[in-house]
Amino acid sequence: MSHEAILKKVAHKRKRCIVYTRVMGYHRPVESFNIGKKGEHQERKPFREACA
Numbered sequence: 001m002s003h004e005a006i007l008k009k010v011a012h013k014r015k016r017c018i019v020y021t022r023v024m025g026y027h028r029p030v031e032s033f034n035i036g037k038k039g040e041h042q043e044r045k046p047f048r049e050a051c052a
Contacts (some may be wrong), residue, residue, distance in 0.1 A: 007014075019030045021041060030041055 001009075020027045021030055022028075030038065033041065
């Protein structure tokens with residue numbers, strides 16, 4: 001079964017989630033960003049700091 005078929009099958013069970021990110025020291029929902037800030041958020045790359 002393809003990924004798209006699985007998503008269609010369970011679409012009625014899915015809920016939209018609100019993604020928050022930290023901006024200038026406090027948390028804001030990404031959906032409230034303007035177009036430019038949303039673009040910046042999509043370009044971000046997560047990183048993991050190596051253990052000392």
